Structures are given as structure tokens and as C-alpha cells.
Amino acid sequence: MLVALLPGDGIGPEIITQARRVLDALAIEGLVYEEALVGGVAYKAVGHPLPPATLDLARRADAILFGAVGDPDCDALERHLRPEQAILGLRKELGLFANLRPAKMFAELADASTLRPEVASAIDLMIIRELNGDVYFGEKAMRTTADGQREGYDIMSYNEGEVRRIAHVAFRTAQARRGRLCSVDKANVLETSQLWRDVMIETAADYPDVVLSHMYVDNAAMQLVRNPGQFDVIVTGNLFGDILSDQASMCVGSIGLLASAALDGAGKGLYEPIHGSAPDIAGQGKANPLATVLSAAMMLRYSLGLPDQADRIEAAVARALAGGARGADLGGTMSTAQIGDAVVAAL
Numbered sequence: 001m002l003v004a005l006l007p008g009d010g011i012g013p014e015i016i017t018q019a020r021r022v023l024d025a026l027a028i029e030g031l032v033y034e035e036a037l038v039g040g041v042a043y044k045a046v047g048h049p050l051p052p053a054t055l056d057l058a059r060r061a062d063a064i065l066f067g068a069v070g071d072p073d074c075d076a077l078e079r080h081l082r083p084e085q086a087i088l089g090l091r092k093e094l095g096l097f098a099n100l101r102p103a104k105m106f107a108e109l110a111d112a113s114t115l116r117p118e119v120a121s122a123i124d125l126m127i128i129r130e131l132n133g134d135v136y137f138g139e140k141a142m143r144t145t146a147d148g149q150r151e152g153y154d155i156m157s158y159n160e161g162e163v164r165r166i167a168h169v170a171f172r173t174a175q176a177r178r179g180r181l182c183s184v185d186k187a188n189v190l191e192t193s194q195l196w197r198d199v200m201i202e203t204a205a206d207y208p209d210v211v212l213s214h215m216y217v218d219n220a221a222m223q224l225v226r227n228p229g230q231f232d233v234i235v236t237g238n239l240f241g242d243i244l245s246d247q248a249s250m251c252v253g254s255i256g257l258l259a260s261a262a263l264d265g266a267g268k269g270l271y272e273p274i275h276g277s278a279p280d281i282a283g284q285g286k287a288n289p290l291a292t293v294l295s296a297a298m299m300l301r302y303s304l305g306l307p308d309q310a311d312r313i314e315a316a317v318a319r320a321l322a323g324g325a326r327g328a329d330l331g332g333t334m335s336t337a338q339i340g341d342a343v344v345a346a347l
């Protein structure tokens, strides 16, 4: 089994190092790793954020463990050369359309949430974000209007096939959990969302055991902090899912805790923390590696057929947290490597 390791920029290498240590400690037979450049480091080395050799490795691999991309030095580059294009390109080129972003409160962290403990302790939800469409991948450009103003535009669209395939993933996920699916859209304003809602309702006919509800995205953002315990599975588009998942991360204590899987529906997956390259803390040993460690657990579960090993990592993270393994993001003092040590010791 080949795992592509793509550490990327900023805190990416620091957090991938810790995830790799945890994987190594499991001594899984037959697991091999190959590393490649991605993001700003790839642009600086070879002139492109997603070099052909990296894309080729990602295609050959059974799974991809990804750190983060993004570098302030690159923010003025033409868009197609910016580091972020690497992650967008991998998702699109590999057809990784289903993004699973689970948020569950670790009991040991109830005090770390910005929500009151009795509100936060009820959080056990899964955000399913569509990852290959929406305003992210529509036509976009800058142009000049007739009266000489600069104008930027980005076309938002979904076709029904794109919505239906993510709907099936979401309904099946809800079936395997508590049977409740909340579809989040903006159907009161957007045609894209009206189609989204119509297709969700049509697909529901195949899943009579799942209770489907709908919520506008503005209300969903409010409900996530008012009463997050009401959610089981949330399914939403690319942009809304991006925003709501960062919000959900803070509800469970830190953005440094939320893992994700980007799946193609056929077993291949890219696994990454939901956060970015955090240039403000890069290279200082302050990054929380747990989102990446938990992403490695998702990789073992969803792509490598090793659910018991995944459970082992997740249990070790819970034990490490119970033992006080907290970095600055959770009000503690441990470094990135010390948190890694604590997880390895708890395996």
C-alpha cells in the first residue's frame, strides 16, 4: 500500500512529521511512503504548485496524506500559480468529490470550547461537503465594465448529477449514524441551491429510513453555535461547507482538531486537516498536530481497510488529551512534538 506524503507549506511539514511518527509506531506491514513537493514550496523549487511528478504520485498512491498549502509570499502570483491551486487541482484531477469533516467533542475538552460545556458536549456531527463543484470551479475572471470599472466574477453552478452523487454519500452516511440528514443551502436566493434542494428531496425517496431536513446557510451558522447537538449529518456545497467546517472546529475546541477525508467514491482518498498552513505560527512548534493525526486515522479507515488501527489512533488521541496533551490553541503549553510524543505513548 502506497501512501503519498505531501507536507506542503507553513506548519504542513511539522504536523505531517507527527502523523508519520504515529503511523510508524503502529508498524503496519506493507505500508510504504513516497514524499513530494506541493504548494508554495513546489512553486519555489520547480515553478508550479502541483508539479507533474506530484500529481503522478498522487494518482499512483492508494491514499494521500496532505499537510497544508499557502504562503503569503505567493499571494500576488497569478491565480493558477498560487499554492492553493495545488489542493484544488488534486481534488478535481482525482475526482475527490466527497469531503467528510467530522466534528465530535472529546469529553476531556469540554472546557476548551468557546461554547458553554453543556452545549458543546452534545456535538457529534459530520459535515459532508461537495468538493468538485460550486463557485470554486465555475468560470471566473476580472473584466472591465462599460464605464471602466474593474469587476470580478465567479460563476456558481451545480448540475443534478453532481448533487445526486454527494446526496447518496450523505444519505448512506446518515444511515450508518443516527439517521438524520440536514441539507444546508440558500434556496431562498440562489438557483444553484434550488436545484440542490430539489435533488436532495428526490434522492430521499431511496432512503426512507433517513429523516431529511433543510436549513438556510445563515440559519445553519447560527444553529451551529446555538444548539450544535441537533445535527447528525450536514450535507452542503463547496463554499458553505468550507465556512461551516471552520466554525464547527471551534465549537469542539480548536481548528487544530478537525480531520478530513476527500473521497472519490471508489476507495481513493486524500486526508488532511481542515486548517491551513498557519503562517503566523509556522516553524515555532506551536501547531496542534492532532487534526493531521486524526486524518491519518481516517486514511486507515476509508482507504487502507484498517479500521482497527484507525480506532487505535483515535483512542490514543483521546487518552493523550485526557492526560493533558494540549498546545497553545487549547490553552496548554505542549509543543507540536510533545503532543506527538503523548499520542505515541498512548497507542
Ligand SMILES: NC(=O)c1ccc[n+]([C@@H]2O[C@H](COP(=O)([O-])OP(=O)(O)OC[C@H]3O[C@@H](n4cnc5c(N)ncnc54)[C@H](O)[C@@H]3O)[C@@H](O)[C@H]2O)c1
Pocket: 011, 067, 068, 069, 070, 071, 072, 084, 087, 255, 256, 257, 272, 273, 274, 275, 276, 277, 278, 279, 280, 281, 286, 287, 288, 289, 291, 329
Ligand atoms: N487545505 C489547505 O491546505 C488550506 C486550508 C485553509 C487555508 N489554507 C491556506 O493557509 C494559509 C493561511 O490561511 P488562514 O490563516 O486563513 O487559515 P489557517 O487555518 O492556516 O489559520 C487560521 C488560524 O488558526 C490557527 N491554526 C491553524 N491550524 C492550527 C493548528 N494546527 N494548531 C494551532 N493553530 C492553528 C492559525 O495559527 C491561525 O491563527 C492561506 O494561504 C490559506 O489559503 C490552506
Ligand SMILES: CC(C)[C@H](C(=O)O)[C@@H](O)C(=O)O
Pocket: 084, 087, 088, 242, 274, 275, 276
Ligand atoms: C485552501 C482552500 C482552497 C481550501 C478550500 O477552500 O477548500 C481550504 O480552505 C480548505 O478548507 O481545505
Ligand SMILES: [Mg+2]
Pocket: 242, 243, 246, 274
Ligand atoms: Mg477551509
